[in-house]
Amino acid sequence: MRPFTYLRAPDVATAVRAISAEPGAKFIGGGTNLVDLLREDIEQPGTVIDITGLPLTGVEELPDGGIRIGALVRNSHLAAHRLVTTRYPMLSQAILSGASPQLRNMATTGGNLLQRTRCLYFYDGAAACNKREPGSGCDAIGGFNRQHGVLGVSDDCLATHPSDMCVALAALDATVETRSEHGVRRIPLVDLHRLPGTTPHRETVLAADELITAIELPPPPSGAVSRYRKVRDRASYAFALVSVAAVLKVRDGSVSTVRLALGGVAPKPWRAYAAERALLAAPATEESFTRAAEAELTAATARPGNAFKIELARRTIVATLRDLLAEGSAA
């Protein structure tokens, strides 16, 4: 690890002031991703600002029936919180399907949004990676890209965003609240992450001095059922090959509400708007589900290593919606 200066921020204002004053500084929360990246020399901050002492650890009910989640709420606490397990069970499922219990005890909500890709070439200092070293090339193209993205990727970068939690948040219309010296900003979660284009090293719309303070969720769609389905290479403790967060409500045999987001297939938590458009008001049938999945995946581009993800995503979307249809009918 490179030497760095360690600061501990007692409150939000100090944290924000400190990072404005220190170009290249990084906030540290649970450290589960940052410490690893520091050790690998991928992150090289001169100053690390510890924000775990900030009072951002609450989960509160909002007047509109939604909830507000402090950026420093630990993943495990969030997954087990009654407001979440009862109103947003899909969010619990997504969190619990990620990482391990130990990591979830450390990792924070805000940090989860900003975790970086698991691309093998991003992680290897000897490899070319436009994300790690802009302009150096992409060894994943023509290399091992089985884990890589099929939606929203570019010729400069195929990397995926590894979060499970974010996929559920994308489907739940989450909003991210940030603070900087310039004030408070609210960003829809689906707009937080950038697509790589020719600048894959720029991963979010956040400014360098912006601190995520909270996530807000609107009330869950009433009468809908939801589910997070993760497909991976082990039964547990592995990143998603494909994941699906789905919310579904069927009225009189037709889809009246649908929210669909995908993980493991894109550089960001991928809200499947095309699929949602195809499904809304359509008959709730396997055929509609398939058509919707295909509507989303027509834009997909694959490399030899990850072509299976298009088919896998199609099947996982259909299976998840099918399960929700059965669950909704049973309820």
Next chain:
Amino acid sequence: MVEIHLRVNGVTRSLDLEPWVSLLDALRERLDLTGTKKGCDQGACGACTVLADGERINSCLALAVQYAGREITTIEGVAHPLQAAFVRHDGLQCGYCTSGQICSALAMLAEHRAGAPSAVTGDPAATGVELSRAEIAERMSGNLCRCGAYNGIVSAIQEVAEMETAR
């Protein structure tokens, strides 16, 4: 260098550390508490699991300086029926993952008592979830055992969980 006070197994230890020293290295290299193991230094194996205020964490990804003032429990501070159960059920072979498995299991039992769900719980809001083999296995999946003593580990945990419930 930062001077920190680490509270480990009930004893406060004063240390001068660079801020980039992990909690794991502080325990192993500075405090000679070598019962906590380093398997990957990357949060991918669980051998370094310790308890921080009773919650299990991967000490390899924890900067020691961030844990000043927290109550850290390592295997050296554990005296629990789980340890004998691990031996009885042969929930170990080489022993290198064992400290982490035991610390992890201790916290896992507490999480379950507190009603925390797991990825196999189905409905995360369900209460009184039985600690089945599948539940234990999922909740212990952050601890790799390359010797493959998984069956024995799960049996040991299940036995202790049943003893605790009966009590």
Next chain:
Amino acid sequence: MTDVQTRELPAGRTTGRNVGRPIDRVDGTAKTTGAARYAAEYPYPGLTHAALVHATISRGRITSVDTAEAAAVPGVLAVITHLNAPAMKPPPPVSPLNLSTLVSGTTVNYLNTDEVHWDGQPVGVVVAETREAALRAAALVRVGYRELPATVDFAAGQGDARPEKSSPIQPGAVAKGDAAAAIAAAAVSVDVRYTTPPHHHNAIEPHATTAVWDGDRLTVHEGSQSIAWMRSHLALRFGVPAAGVRVISPYVGGAFGGKGMVWAGTVLTVLAARVTGRPVRLALTREGVYRTVGGRTPSAQRVALGASADGALTGLIHTSVTRTGRVGGMPEQVTSASRHLYDVPNITLQQATVPLDLLSNTAMRAPGESIGTFALEAAIDELACELDMDPILLRMRNEPARDPVDGKRFAHRMLREAYALGAERFGWPERTPRPGSMRDGKWLVGMGVATAYHPSWQFSANVTVRLAADGTVVVRCGFHEMGMGGATAQAQIAADALGVPFEAVRVEYGDSDLPTGPAAGGSAQTASVAAGLLAACEKLKRSVLALARRSGDSPLRGRRPHDLQARDGGLWAGASGPGETYAAILGRAGRASVEARVGSDTRAGEILGQAKFIAKFLRDRRRWVKAACGAQFCEVRVDSDTGEVRVSRWVGSFDVGTVINAKTTAGQLRGGIVMGIGMALSEETLLDPRTGRIMNPNLAEYHVPVHADIPPIDVHYLNEPDPTMPLGLIGVGEVSITGVAAAISNAVYHATGKRVRDLPITLDKLL
């Protein structure tokens, strides 16, 4: 500093049969309390820490080294590269007269050359006051290279593979009859190709070395499977007497073959300690293990089978290509099980190897057999399907009475019994044969079976046994404990041999200052040590009897050794005859202890021991085929939408001779099956064919099984002694991984109708 378990002798324990009992492992408490110290956990005053600098090219010459930035890191004591490293003797060529020459991981004389032979080769070592400083400085060493063309792609290099020649320990090709013609003429045949990827051991303890010089005396703490050979190797490399080198290894945090050789880290730690004059510890990073310790070779295999319509095999062809490094490694006996499993009149077996510009391959749990049985046992299943015949029936139809290749007798073979027991426990008759016919909701259920087979080996072991006047016993042998429960098993054996309580026996191991034990490999250690131990116990009892007979009033006066039973802490004439306790005999003779020794650690003794061993080995090989075998049964569930495979049930039924410890044996058998499940479903080392660089050198992306992947594993063994082995025992460490991948691939076929012939069986191959 040997860290071994001691136990107080509890009063009033009776003696009896300990062999076979499910006794708790003796080091269980040390391992569950954190008290057990592994190689990187020995504190020394003035201890320093080392880190390696790895080459990032596969082949070439070093043209420049810049260590200025590295040396400037606070706390750095030395930056050692080929420009300033002291000379070491090169690794010795392999010689049959000195088996320790087998232990060089590679032929490279690290830091004594500007040549780079694989991506990851150490080209520098940094020593610093702290581990953090050493790692930081290692990252700052700048090395320039002139790259040379390298051949690293196994798939592309297979055309250059050369057939292996036979050797006394490694039989090569078999050409019995005309297999190709028999298969061409057969009523039913299959001819299929299988591939397996590289694997890594991934013991949870990364390799670590602590080295301390005191003049020309050297102490090394290292988790090793071959401490005696490591001692010889280090003595030779550093030009010091072997008697002054001590390798201490009481706890090994998993090995599986990966700690059998001497790899770069060990040598460079000793070198760094020599250079700095300080104790040095090098704990490899996980990535460092991948870059400097070999793994399992990939393989490409062909199996062709011909049979008559009633399932009698008429021809078998099994060929393989594997790779080695140009700097070392061994061919794998991929076709070994195919020599012994089926009664076929026409057999062609051939193994070929291609050397590449990669790190040496090395033994990993059942080298050869684990991947070879995948191909053979999957092909047998394919043939059974073609024949529309139950796969167990097909196997039993072709179960040989004698070895199919050379007609030798099997020392012991109870495969039929293993299948019968396993089929009953598993409920095999409930299986409906048609693929896809056993659906359970969204899950496609499949059941598969395969044969497990692993040759049994036995090496020589020097052992001393000391009996004290208080009735306690100390067994001393420099064997290895990587989790198998060796000390527990040997204590059980000694307790029964001497008629003392299990608790009275203490076993010392894992120290090269002890009498030389066998290397831990080939599933041979328990049998090897047992043979020496039993011989030592017999000698000891004769010595005790001689002491007793010297006394006029001993009830044993006039008795001969074969009249006596060792029980109840002494020697007795038969079950009810007169006798006396060891305490009484030693007490009367005024002796504090009596000791017996088998084997000698002098150079002459070593050579004699080696000659005896080789003579016995060759004699045995002429007479018998010796092996462990078994039947692996599994049930898998495949998600009909996503292709995710879950192993839902497992029954392993094994013929492993006498079982010494029911508990640790079951654990070993389960452990092999777990590793086999990983090999079947998820494990693969990703070596970039463009560069020769391993791209997933970590436990996050190399997927070993986790808790949730493993169902309850029901293991059974027949517990029938092999009459040619000490106490009738056959090693259990490796047989249990063989056949596992085949059983799973057969079950996946049964579930889905899809044959995946390329491991691992990941879901993308089932979509």
